[in-house]
Amino acid sequence: MRPLELARLQSRFRAKPASITAMRVPHIDFARSAAAKLVAAAALLAMAAQPASAQSVLRDAETEKLLDDMAAPLVEAAGLAPGNVDIVLINDPSINAFVAGGQAVYIHSGLIDKADTANEVQGVIAHELGHITGGHIVRYGEGVGQATKITVLSMLLGAVAAAAGAADAGMAAMMAGQRAAIGRFLAFSRVQESSADAAGSEYLSKAGISGRGSIEFFKKLQNQEFRYGFSQDDEAAFTRTHPLSGDRISTLRETYIADPAWDAPDDPELQARFERVKAKLYGYIHTPARVLQRYPETVQTTPARYARAYAHHNNAMIDKALVETEALMATDPDDPYFLELKGQVMLESGKPDQALEPLRRSTELSNSDPLIASMFGHALIATEDKDNFAEAEQVLRNAVARDRRNPFAWYQLGVVYAARGDMPRARLASAEQQVMSGEYARALRSAQAAEAGLPEYTPDWLRAQDIRLQATAELERDDNRRGRR
Numbered sequence: 001m002r003p004l005e006l007a008r009l010q011s012r013f014r015a016k017p018a019s020i021t022a023m024r025v026p027h028i029d030f031a032r033s034a035a036a037k038l039v040a041a042a043a044l045l046a047m048a049a050q051p052a053s054a055q056s057v058l059r060d061a062e063t064e065k066l067l068d069d070m071a072a073p074l075v076e077a078a079g080l081a082p083g084n085v086d087i088v089l090i091n092d093p094s095i096n097a098f099v100a101g102g103q104a105v106y107i108h109s110g111l112i113d114k115a116d117t118a119n120e121v122q123g124v125i126a127h128e129l130g131h132i133t134g135g136h137i138v139r140y141g142e143g144v145g146q147a148t149k150i151t152v153l154s155m156l157l158g159a160v161a162a163a164a165g166a167a168d169a170g171m172a173a174m175m176a177g178q179r180a181a182i183g184r185f186l187a188f189s190r191v192q193e194s195s196a197d198a199a200g201s202e203y204l205s206k207a208g209i210s211g212r213g214s215i216e217f218f219k220k221l222q223n224q225e226f227r228y229g230f231s232q233d234d235e236a237a238f239t240r241t242h243p244l245s246g247d248r249i250s251t252l253r254e255t256y257i258a259d260p261a262w263d264a265p266d267d268p269e270l271q272a273r274f275e276r277v278k279a280k281l282y283g284y285i286h287t288p289a290r291v292l293q294r295y296p297e298t299v300q301t302t303p304a305r306y307a308r309a310y311a312h313h314n315n316a317m318i319d320k321a322l323v324e325t326e327a328l329m330a331t332d333p334d335d336p337y338f339l340e341l342k343g344q345v346m347l348e349s350g351k352p353d354q355a356l357e358p359l360r361r362s363t364e365l366s367n368s369d370p371l372i373a374s375m376f377g378h379a380l381i382a383t384e385d386k387d388n389f390a391e392a393e394q395v396l397r398n399a400v401a402r403d404r405r406n407p408f409a410w411y412q413l414g415v416v417y418a419a420r421g422d423m424p425r426a427r428l429a430s431a432e433q434q435v436m437s438g439e440y441a442r443a444l445r446s447a448q449a450a451e452a453g454l455p456e457y458t459p460d461w462l463r464a465q466d467i468r469l470q471a472t473a474e475l476e477r478d479d480n481r482r483g484r485r
């Protein structure tokens, strides 16, 4: 037991939320793990410097599960390996979606907000999958040369780092990369657009999903284009990256109407989940005043209560947030995301003891969703009760086994190991966290320390060696880049 080390780690751990509050920025913890806090905090810091370019990945268990479920039949129809395509949510009010790195579809929160149905978003996902299977990104990289690759790659690395909760470096890399990439390189040609449209309509058809939403969504974009012209404002982002030619919608419509799936009804359960997620995102992203305009207190639907709960929580109105949360839980006491919200509100208001039960149940009911589990692990550690550390270790190990890109879970795992005096594994957990946050020099030191202390040829020792080699290679690459300039 090393109480000093533990105290130091914990106070560092707490420093982030405190500084966020001090900045009076919308409170951070999107439904989830503290990883999102770091992401949001980094984004907010970046926002202060460059208001027009704020970009961040938002991670939320419920949203990710919904987007995965919406995409799954389309991914399968596209012949891509299920589970291999990530649908990543970007916190950005502009209406856009894009693909990068072959197997990831990025969707802006603004697009979710502009869509009225899950079916509309599925139309967009199908189209983006068409860009993936068409290999359009790769072709751009090859055609434009090294500079493009680096730009696109930096966006990717930034996105991965940000998704994992990395700090400012990752965010900055991503913002620079993405802006440049979208502005200059990622705008698809009309040929690519028609090919993605054709592929997308094929995937919708194979999955038995109607193309109506896709048409509705494109019409909305077209109306905007008529209204604003080809402006550079946020709402034109999608049409900048995916040019809408005059006959594109009518061609699509003809294809869709001939398809038996055209009349397929929307899945009501998916739609209900979509409305919840849309409200939750709105409540999280916007100021309480705006949230109350769209979702006034008189409206007592689940989405309205959800939006208000997040808005109040973000505004540190704990009592009001709890009233909405309790009302939600009364409608379904076994909803893992309501329980997650309850736990989050208690944890964030400094009552980790009261966060444990809802988060434990939420973890169980969500089949150990790694993001929820890492918040639970965080709460267990935050109680500062040593009796809770064994459970925290088990929960966090399980979380990182299922979602390695979660540096915050690694960080907390390191805290638990350090508390037990298991310094080699604490250093290994630090190395995991640092390498995925792009802190290669620190990752190298941590990995070396871990390797020196771990029994040889054990899986942990081999892992420490892997990280050491990876960090060394990254540092050499940085040196070479610098050398060339």
Ligand SMILES: [Zn+2]
Residues within 6 Å of the ligand: 127, 131, 188, 192, 193, 196, 241, 242, 243
């Ligand atoms: Zn496109």
